[in-house]
Amino acid sequence: MGCSDYVKELKYLQIRLDQSNMDEPQIKEALLEKAAEQSTIDVPEDQVEREYTALVQAAKQKIRYEYMAEGKPFYGFPESLYTALESLRAEAYCSVKTELLLQAVIEAEHLEISREELEREGLASAKRLEVTPEMARMFYGDDYGLLKNDLLRRKAIDLIYEHAVLV
Numbered sequence: 001m002g003c004s005d006y007v008k009e010l011k012y013l014q015i016r017l018d019q020s021n022m023d024e025p026q027i028k029e030a031l032l033e034k035a036a037e038q039s040t041i042d043v044p045e046d047q048v049e050r051e052y053t054a055l056v057q058a059a060k061q062k063i064r065y066e067y068m069a070e071g072k073p074f075y076g077f078p079e080s081l082y083t084a085l086e087s088l089r090a091e092a093y094c095s096v097k098t099e100l101l102l103q104a105v106i107e108a109e110h111l112e113i114s115r116e117e118l119e120r121e122g123l124a125s126a127k128r129l130e131v132t133p134e135m136a137r138m139f140y141g142d143d144y145g146l147l148k149n150d151l152l153r154r155k156a157i158d159l160i161y162e163h164a165v166l167v
Contacts, residue, residue, distance in 0.1 A: 028161050035160055036098040043097045052092035056085050105156040113151045118144040121151060 022030065060077065067074040105111070122144055126136035140147045 028157050031161055031164055032098060032102075032157055033094070035164070036094060036101050039097065039101050041097060041100050041104060043093060043100060047096045047100075048089070048093050051096050052089050055088045055092055059085060059088065102153050102156045105159055106152050109156075109159060111152055111155045111159070113148050113155070117151060118147055121147055 059081075063077065063081070064074055122136050122140060123133055125140075125147065126133045129136065137144070
């Protein structure tokens with residue numbers, strides 16, 4: 001199935017979603033999660049495995065840091081941790097599938113970000129973070145590469161939100 005086929009699926013997406021006590025960003029996030037669940041997009045196992053490995057490493061690092069912050073000696077991970085880490089495999093799968101779905105939307109709909117949009121968001125970001133625009137540009141890169149990916153992702157989510165029928 002090509003990218004445009006996945007986007008066609010989304011344009012006829014009907015999602016049952018309890019919207020009570022949810023603001024628009026929460027609705028969009030829940031909608032994206034449901035859209036990914038219902039999508040038939042192919043998810044390569046090697047990408048899931050890379051994401052899973054990254055999640056496991058982050059979880060282990062967090063535990064090590066907590067021990068260090070509390071001044072406790074670290075003797076290794078408890079056996080129960082390895083059972084808990086298996087739940088991260090499902091999270092890795094969902095994360096990869098969601099990103100692939102968003103990339104399909106970006107490609108199929110030819111979504112783009114203008115230089116003006118990048119600079120406007122760069123200034124807004126600098127203001128939110130209470131840093132100078134130059135510092136924000138140093139963080140994002142001169143071409144605003146990190147910011148561009150985030151804005152493209154947001155546009156794709158907005159497009160899914162606009163076309164979904166919430167029931």
